[in-house]
Amino acid sequence: MIQFENIVKRFRRQRVLKGIDLTIERGHRVALVGSNGAGKTTLIRCLLGEYICEGRVLVDGMNPRQYRREVLSKVGFVPQLPPPLHMPVGQLIRFSATLCDSDPSRMISVAGQLGFDAERFHNHAFVKLSGGQKQKLLIAIALGRESELLVMDEPAANLDPEARHIFFELLAEKKQRAAMLISSHRLDEVATLVNRVIEMDQGEIVLDDRVADLVELSSRLYCRIQLLQAEAAFAKAITEWGFRDLEAGLLWEGTIAGPDRLRFLSLLSRYAALFSNIEISEAEGQASTTRRGRTINVV
The missing domain is CATH 3.40.50.300 (P-loop containing nucleotide triphosphate hydrolases)
Structure with missing residues (x-):
């Protein structure tokens, strides 16, 4: 070619x-x-x-x-x-x-x-x-x-x-x-x-x-993030990714494109001290109702 x-x-x-x-x-x-x-x-x-x-x-x-x-x-x-x-x-x-x-x-x-x-x-x-x-x-x-x-x-x-x-x-x-x-x-x-x-x-x-060709370009990942305390800067950043606030700034839910996983994890790393729990799993279909994957616990 x-x-x-x-x-x-x-x-x-x-x-x-x-x-x-x-x-x-x-x-x-x-x-x-x-x-x-x-x-x-x-x-x-x-x-x-x-x-x-x-x-x-x-x-x-x-x-x-x-x-x-x-x-x-x-x-x-x-x-x-x-x-x-x-x-x-x-x-x-x-x-x-x-x-x-x-x-x-x-x-x-x-x-x-x-x-x-x-x-x-x-x-x-x-x-x-x-x-x-x-x-x-x-x-x-x-x-x-x-x-x-x-x-x-x-x-x-x-x-x-x-x-x-x-x-x-x-x-x-x-x-x-x-x-x-x-x-x-x-x-x-x-x-x-x-x-x-x-x-x-x-x-x-x-x-x-x-490199390993393991990421399906059309895939989505479901993500659920629990915080130790609400933080305005994090709320602004995560809202730009289309995430929803489920509990007064302490619990967030949304989906990301599979190929964006490294970029998204880079964002999360800036706020690592705020997290009590992060769940990232492969989303099936367009909704987050049926999921499989693993939970990542951040202490």
Whole structure:
């Protein structure tokens, strides 16, 4: 699917990529991680044909600079920073669908699943949307088509918890048919989404490892949290995850997306001293009425 062969990229005298060799096949869900300046974005831009580089980049055997339209028709791309487009939402969807010969109604439908009403904002300039609305629309454009390669840079950063769960479900639908390259500077944000981790540092690959593919992307976890005392800061944080207060700030209940488990546990770790009991179990169906799993007791 994707081949990088001895890729070198220079900006003036500085080598930003230093001989990258990498192959990514369909079904691979790759976390591309590394600190700022590691070379992740530069590598992605070489893949998309935006940069001239030494070596050879191939997508299904095609050079992305020589066969730009053919390659980009296979790629769904979600950038970290939304482009400053003044184009109306409706026009952007039609334009994007035309480029990849896709049905714009499918993009509108995916946007709706994520919680963004594209038809309501049909005449609104993209640049005037909120950060979350922009992210949902860009994801809808990338996933609302038959992409064979998904390239995503911090794709769920601005999504609310429910939209994140829908996003993970949409990825699950494509996981066998497409290759996915998910860039992030934090592994805990994407670890449960992927089956391969590639770490970059100073323009080189320093780790390429397969990881256990045990988390179902469309899964949900039920969580019940009991506190020793009510805490306003915790209440605000947990409410943003859609949790319900069952007992005057002392008992909370809710569900989280399975792939969000590390991110959620990271949140809980900030308030560990408050907890008397935490129950996290696999949820069956959409409700928390039937559950199986184990209880974690925090003393």
